[in-house]
Amino acid sequence: MKKVILFLLGLTPLVLGFLMNSWMMKNQNSVLPFKLIGIIFLLFWVMVGFMTCKFERTPLKSAIIANLPAFSMLLFIxxxxxxxGRYWISMFGIATQFYYLALVNISSSIVxxxxxxxxxxxxxxxxxxxxxxxxxxxxxFKNRKNT
Structure with missing residues (x-):
């Protein structure tokens, strides 16, 4: 059951990406604070790692399961x-692009x-x-706190 929870938590960036896209389509004359959203999301992801690292035997295994949706989206991209040489025009092709939408601004700055x-x-x-x-x-951080 804990593996399922980890996997489902790994889908939260997809939900966030769809929400961000929906907001941008409805409010085309305003701009979201994309870097701030990315930083808040990364802090949220640190918190998720802190709270769920004991769901598996090792923190690495927990991280792999939680980031499995992210890795599969990366493979599809x-x-x-x-x-x-192009993106699928279906909802599945759009979903792969929305998955990393919260982090695109930070990552593109580095690129x-x-x-x-x-x-x-x-x-x-x-x-x-x-x-x-x-x-x-x-x-x-969780393992360090416990020792």
Whole structure:
């Protein structure tokens, strides 16, 4: 049951991405504080890691299960962008783009700074690394607190 909870928590960025997109479509004359949303989301992900790291035997296994949806979305993005050369026009193709929407601003700043060019696959990879790292950081804090 705890694995299912971890997996479902891993879908929260998708919900956040759909909410952000919905808000942007309804309020096209205003701008969201994207960097602030990304930072708050990463802090939330650290908190999720802190609270759920004991759901599995090791914090790494817990981090892998919680970030499994993120990894699968990353694979779908890589498939669409590199293999197909385009994104699917269906809801599934849109969902892969919305998954990392909360972290796109932060990740694209890093991609621009490093000079990789603006490829969504690279932005998504950096977003995934941020998510995995922040979850693992939360579980590290929990383990350190317990010892």
């Amino acid at each position: 890589l498939f669409q962008e590199i293999i197909l 621009g700074f490093l000079g990789f060019g603006i490829y969504f696959s690279v932005i998504s990879l950096i977003s995934f690394l941020f998510m995995f790292g922040s979850y693992y950081l939360g579980s590290y």
